[in-house]
Amino acid sequence: GESVGLHLPTLSVQEGDNSIINCAYSNSASDYFIWYKQESGKGPQFIIDIRSNMDKRQGQRVTVLLNKTVKHLSLQIAATQPGDSTVYFCAERSGGYQKVTFGTGTKLQVIP
Amino acid sequence: NAGVTQTPKFQVLKTGQSMTLQCAQDMNHEYMSWYRQDPGMGLRLIHYSVGAGITDQGEVPNGYNVSRSTTEDFPLRLLSAAPSQTSVYFCASSPPQQGLEYFGPGTRLTVT
Numbered sequence: 021g022e023s024v025g026l027h028l029p030t031l032s033v034q035e036g037d038n039s040i041i042n043c044a045y046s047n048s049a050s051d052y053f054i055w056y057k058q059e060s061g062k063g064p065q066f067i068i069d070i071r072s073n074m075d076k077r078q079g080q081r082v083t084v085l086l087n088k089t090v091k092h093l094s095l096q097i098a099a100t101q102p103g104d105s106t107v108y109f110c111a112e113r114s115g116g117y118q119k120v121t122f123g124t125g126t127k128l129q130v131i132p
Numbered sequence: 133n134a135g136v137t138q139t140p141k142f143q144v145l146k147t148g149q150s151m152t153l154q155c156a157q158d159m160n161h162e163y164m165s166w167y168r169q170d171p172g173m174g175l176r177l178i179h180y181s182v183g184a185g186i187t188d189q190g191e192v193p194n195g196y197n198v199s200r201s202t203t204e205d206f207p208l209r210l211l212s213a214a215p216s217q218t219s220v221y222f223c224a225s226s227p228p229q230q231g232l233e234y235f236g237p238g239t240r241l242t243v244t
């Protein structure tokens with residue numbers, strides 16, 4: 021069957037470099053944002069989240085930046101490793117539980 | 133905890149057949165959802181439930197039914213399968229008011 025990673029934009033980075041994956045969101049009323057990763061044949065897995073009253077949040081080796089002025093979200097991965105090679109996508113929520121929009125995703129390819 | 137489980141993992145149906153995709157979670161989450169994932173598109177919400185006995189439609193509900201008789205289980209029924217329902221289906225659960233979802237491993241469905 022076709023992998024979810026096909027036909028997605030690809031970001032190629034050298035092992036050890038920092039990666040920046042971008043996401044433009046659509047709804048200015050969105051108040052909660054989540055980054056997921058998805059390995060081939062598996063379900064999405066939570067990486068990090070941020071609420072609209074923040075502009076930066078850090079986790080282990082990952083940082084999410086939120087720019088509400090231009091409706092832009094980014095995921096930064098420090099010291100990228102080959103195991104980070106997979107598909108990443110963002111999600112935005114606005115109010116009700118059902119009001120969620122998922123991005124189409126970016127494939128990260130780490131070059132050893 | 134097993135988290136969110138889905139069965140079957142793969143299924144092939146003929147047009148017009150009906151079937152039920154099973155989803156169960158053991159985290160006592162109140163919120164559960166069904167999504168479909170198609171190439172080049174973000175996850176799209178089919179149906180969701182905010183608690184046992186309560187279900188509602190998402191973005192793409194046509195052709196699907198759900199029920200939620202217990203907190204743990206949230207089956208998705210395809211009434212009369214169509215080729216347009218060929219997709220990968222994900223079930224997810226979430227604690228209330230959090231918005232962060234835990235996804236199952238998915239069911240890859242092909243309708244011929």
